[in-house]
Structure formats: C-alpha cells, structure tokens
Amino acid sequence: MFKKDISPGAKSKVKSSAQRAIRSKVIEQYPKLEPYIDDILPKKEQLDLVKLPDRVSLYTLGATPLFFQHMDDPLLPHLTLVHKYPDSFQLLRIDRGAIRFVLSGATLMVPGLTSAGGRLPDDDADEEGRYGDEDLEAGEVVVVEAEGKDHACMVGVLKVGTKEMREKKKGIACEAGHYLGDGLWGLG
Amino acid sequence: MAEASSSSEFPKKVIYCGVCSLPPEYCEFGGTVKKCEEWLEQHHPDMHAKLYSQEAIEQNMSSLSLEAQKRAEKDAQKKAAKAASAEAKAQEQRATSKILIKRIERNKRKYVTAVQGLEAFGLDIKKVAKDFGKKFATGSSVTKVPGGGEEITVQGDLSDDIFDFLLDNYKDVPEDNVELIEDKKKKAAG
Numbered sequence: 001m002f003k004k005d006i007s008p009g010a011k012s013k014v015k016s017s018a019q020r021a022i023r024s025k026v027i028e029q030y031p032k033l034e035p036y037i038d039d040i041l042p043k044k045e046q047l048d049l050v051k052l053p054d055r056v057s058l059y060t061l062g063a064t065p066l067f068f069q070h071m072d073d074p075l076l077p078h079l080t081l082v083h084k085y086p087d088s089f090q091l092l093r094i095d096r097g098a099i100r101f102v103l104s105g106a107t108l109m110v111p112g113l114t115s116a117g118g119r120l121p122d123d124d125a126d127e128e129g130r131y132g133d134e135d136l137e138a139g140e141v142v143v144v145e146a147e148g149k150d151h152a153c154m155v156g157v158l159k160v161g162t163k164e165m166r167e168k169k170k171g172i173a174c175e176a177g178h179y180l181g182d183g184l185w186g187l188g
Numbered sequence: 189m190a191e192a193s194s195s196s197e198f199p200k201k202v203i204y205c206g207v208c209s210l211p212p213e214y215c216e217f218g219g220t221v222k223k224c225e226e227w228l229e230q231h232h233p234d235m236h237a238k239l240y241s242q243e244a245i246e247q248n249m250s251s252l253s254l255e256a257q258k259r260a261e262k263d264a265q266k267k268a269a270k271a272a273s274a275e276a277k278a279q280e281q282r283a284t285s286k287i288l289i290k291r292i293e294r295n296k297r298k299y300v301t302a303v304q305g306l307e308a309f310g311l312d313i314k315k316v317a318k319d320f321g322k323k324f325a326t327g328s329s330v331t332k333v334p335g336g337g338e339e340i341t342v343q344g345d346l347s348d349d350i351f352d353f354l355l356d357n358y359k360d361v362p363e364d365n366v367e368l369i370e371d372k373k374k375k376a377a378g
C-alpha cells in the first residue's frame with residue numbers, strides 16, 4: 001500500500017464531532033485499546049487529518065501518526081502506535097524467513113504463518129496464548145509479529161480466514177499492509 | 189491476559205535506530221547494517237551487546253536453510269549497494285541544487301521576490317512560506333512552477349533579507365547554494 005515514499009498532502013483539523021466519532025470507532029474496533037484511549041486520543045487535543053495518495057487518510061496528533069484509513073475501510077493503526085500498545089491488537093507471527101519479504105513490501109503469503117516459526121490463533125506451539133485461540137475471518141485487521149523479534153513488522157487486513165490458511169497452507173494471507181520502513185513508516 | 193494491561197506497562201518505550209529508523213532488531217534486514225550497528229553500540233550498548241552477540245547471530249542463521257541463508261546474504265548485499273547509491277545521489281543533489289532568490293519588477297518600483305529550489309534541501313515549502321510571511325509581515329504565497337516544483341512569492345523587494353533569513357534559520361542550506369538574481373521587466377525602449 002505504501003511501497004513508495006509518500007509526500008503527504010493537505011493537513012486539516014478534525015472537527016470535534018468527527019473526533020468523537022473516530023474515538024468511538026477506535027474503541028469499537030480495538031476494544032483492548034480502551035484503557036489507554038485518553039492517552040492515545042486525548043479529548044482536549046486537536047486531531048489532524050493528512051491526505052495521503054490513493055484516498056488514504058492519516059490521523060495524527062501533532063507529529064505522531066495514529067491511524068490510517070483507505071476510504072471507509074477499517075481504521076488501521078500506525079506501527080509506532082502498535083509498538084506502544086502491542087497487546088491491544090490481534091496478533092499473528094511470521095517465521096524468520098518471511099521477514100525480509102515483508103520488509104521489501106511483498107504480499108504476505110500463508111506459508112510464512114503456517115510454518116514452524118509462524119503462529120496462527122490456537123497454535124499448539126503458542127503456550128502463552130499470545131496469538132489468541134479463536135480463528136479469524138477474512139477482512140479482520142491483524143498485527144504481524146516476527147519470529148525472534150519483539151516488535152511487530154506489519155499491519156494488514158486478512159485476505160483469507162486463519163482456519164482456511166491452516167488447511168490449505170498456501171496462497172495470499174494478507175494484502176495491502178503497512179510495514180516497517182514503508183512510505184507510511186517514513187512519516188512517523 | 190486480563191491483568192497484563194496494568195496501566196504503568198503501556199505505552200511501551202520503544203527505541204528506534206538512529207540510522208535506519210526501524211527497531212534495532214530489524215536493522216539486519218536493511219542496507220545500512222554496519223552504520224546501524226555502530227550507532228547502537230554508541231547509544232545503547234546493552235542492547236547492542238544483546239543483538240550483535242555471536243550467539244544471537246548464530247541463532248538467527250540456524251533458523252534458515254542453507255539456501256535461504258545464501259539468498260538472504262545476496263539480498264543484503266544488493267540492499268547495501270542500493271542504499272549507498274541512494275545516499276550518494278542525495279548528497280550530489282544537495283551539492284548541485286540551487287535556491288534562487290529572484291527580484292522581479294512588477295510595476296515601476298514595485299517588486300515581488302520569488303524563491304525557488306527549496307525542496308532539494310528537504311524544506312517544507314508551505315512552512316517556509318509561512319515563516320517568511322511572519323518574519324517580514326508581508327504577503328507570502330506558494331505557487332506551482334511550470335517546470336515542476338513550487339516557489340514562494342513574497343510581496344516586496346526582500347531579496348537580501350530572505351538570503352540572510354534562509355542562512356540563519358535553515359541549517360541545511362549552504363551559502364554557496366543560494367543565488368540572488370534579478371528578473372527585470374523588459375525595459376521599454378527609451
């Protein structure tokens with residue numbers, strides 16, 4: 001989605017009514033962010049909207065990017081926000097071999113998640129239950145961690161459900177993501 | 189899981205690499221590993237010791253097949269070369285780019301001052317235009333230039349003042365790269 005460098009477009013203030021709507025949308029989409037919502041989106045501070053290419057809107061607080069959105073699709077968190085609140089998102093994990101592909105902007109493929117180093121929900125190797133125990137449907141927003149790394153490297157929307165991934169073990173897992181080092185990262 | 193969200197734990201403080209901007213554990217995938225490592229050693233020695241220990245490197249390698257290791261190595265070399273050439277290019281661009289401050293005669297004794305070429309020095313043109321407006325208490329606007337890029341037009345003859353202001357306030361602008369020129373209206377015969 002942001003493979004090229006981005007030159008941000010016009011920046012405008014978000015009206016307080018719209019700001020409230022975004023706040024409740026964030027809570028609705030990411031209920032586990034609710035305890036921190038006043039830190040993330042302080043009620044009294046001005047939220048800005050920055051227009052990005054291809055009909056993407058980026059919401060920022062001062063110089064801090066928070067969420068971005070393609071048209072009316074779900075709000076996706078900027079990776080710097082993910083790094084601050086990693087446990088508040090639905091997580092998956094790719095194996096080490098897939099990292100360099102993801103960081104070069106390639107589409108995330110299923111084998112990167114289903115191999116020994118990868119993690120899906122309800123994974124036997126996931127003893128702490130970090131990746132949840134319920135399967136995810138296509139269209140859900142996921143944060144992708146990486147084997148051997150502490151910080152997530154990608155945010156994206158699932159192309160197929162995790163149950164199907166486990167059965168087929170191939171194909172596209174996640175498209176149009178935001179990854180470490182991409183154009184959107186460069187704005188952070 | 190439930191009590192994991194005690195309020196003092198978040199937001200997590202994250203260290204980002206001063207060279208490539210990623211979390212340092214991801215520096216190995218970029219083209220600037222050498223520089224990244226030096227930076228980390230200087231700024232966060234404890235983290236450096238952990239990430240760049242022999243043990244860590246071996247562990248990273250062992251989780252990849254031999255073939256994948258070779259590919260990764262080749263990939264890393266390519267990336268390094270790319271990063272190096274991009275940097276050289278940016279440097280060259282900086283060295284050869286010029287900011288033009290043009291005095292333009294609009295009417296007799298009425299002038300505007302146009303400033304071009306700021307973008308090559310990583311300046312935010314809109315912001316600079318605002319700064320000009322504030323500093324000189326005058327109209328300052330951004331317009332597109334036919335050949336691509338944007339210029340700032342300031343009301344009044346402010347060439348010298350803008351020259352000084354640029355050099356004093358924007359540290360990335362070297363004096364040699366700023367040029368003052370005059371754009372005279374064609375003189376009416378006689």
Ligand SMILES: [Zn+2]
Pocket residue numbers: 205206207208209210212214215218220224225
């Ligand atoms: Zn680095």
